[in-house]
Amino acid sequence: MTDSTALDNIRIVLVNTSHPGNIGAVARAMKNMCLSRLYLVAPKKFPHDEALWRSANAEDVLEKAVVVETLGEAIADCQLVIGTSARERTVPWPLLDPRHCMGQALAEADAGCEVALVFGREDRGLTNEELQRCNLHVHIPANPEYSSLNLGMAVQVLTYELRMQLLAESLDGNAMQGWDQPPAGNEAMERYLVHLEETLKDLEFLRPEAPKKLMTRLRRLYQRTRLDEMEVNLLRGILTSTQQWVGKAKAQQEQKNAD
Structure with a gap:
């Protein structure tokens, strides 16, 4: 280039x-x-x-x-x-x-x-x-x-x-050079992080009594990691499956309580 x-x-x-x-x-x-x-x-x-x-x-x-x-x-x-x-x-x-x-x-x-x-x-x-x-x-x-x-x-x-x-032509040593997938865009990362927060709430891992900085620290983790587009899609697929299983478990528990 x-x-x-x-x-x-x-x-x-x-x-x-x-x-x-x-x-x-x-x-x-x-x-x-x-x-x-x-x-x-x-x-x-x-x-x-x-x-x-x-x-x-x-x-x-x-x-x-x-x-x-x-x-x-x-x-x-x-x-x-x-x-x-x-x-x-x-x-x-x-x-x-x-x-x-x-x-x-x-x-x-x-x-x-x-x-x-x-x-x-x-x-x-x-x-x-x-x-x-x-x-x-x-x-x-x-x-x-x-x-x-x-x-x-x-x-x-x-x-x-x-x-x-x-x-200085100091363009050597780029960690993303030759990567098989392009880095995820900011909008895709933001959608993933919102999805992650929703899933953690569904799992009741993220509760009102949870540490205030929990999501901030998770955001820092993922922003620092520099995910590529395929990695974001894979992680969102995992979150979607997790939400589906949580939904099934809650429905079964409600049915059991009703019986």
């Missing part, structure tokens, strides 16, 4: 951006580093003249921007979703620095995977629920005494690392 095609498989996703100027600054940062695919999740103001002005001749990126209402829509067909995180979480998640993270992103994009780099709101970043839809988290190790980065700067850091990885 050519270098340009690898970058064509990478999208920048901005969630609930408040200031249109920041969207323009992100478009400029992207074009500086040869990226062109911008997704906007429920932006407060777009299109807007300030976005155009701040883009500094990156109007083509803005013109092709895809506007959607939910994060799920923006990443539905992605096999690798990387969320930017500025703080530690109660349940730790795979957390990488920009250099190593962008190396993996570029390698998987080069192998044909759709990759999303997700950036949150200017004032509070991504929610825990949004971060749980990501396979990996990336943290920019800024000065701990002054760690505030604006949106354009954060995008510039990660896209710069992508560009440097590209120039």
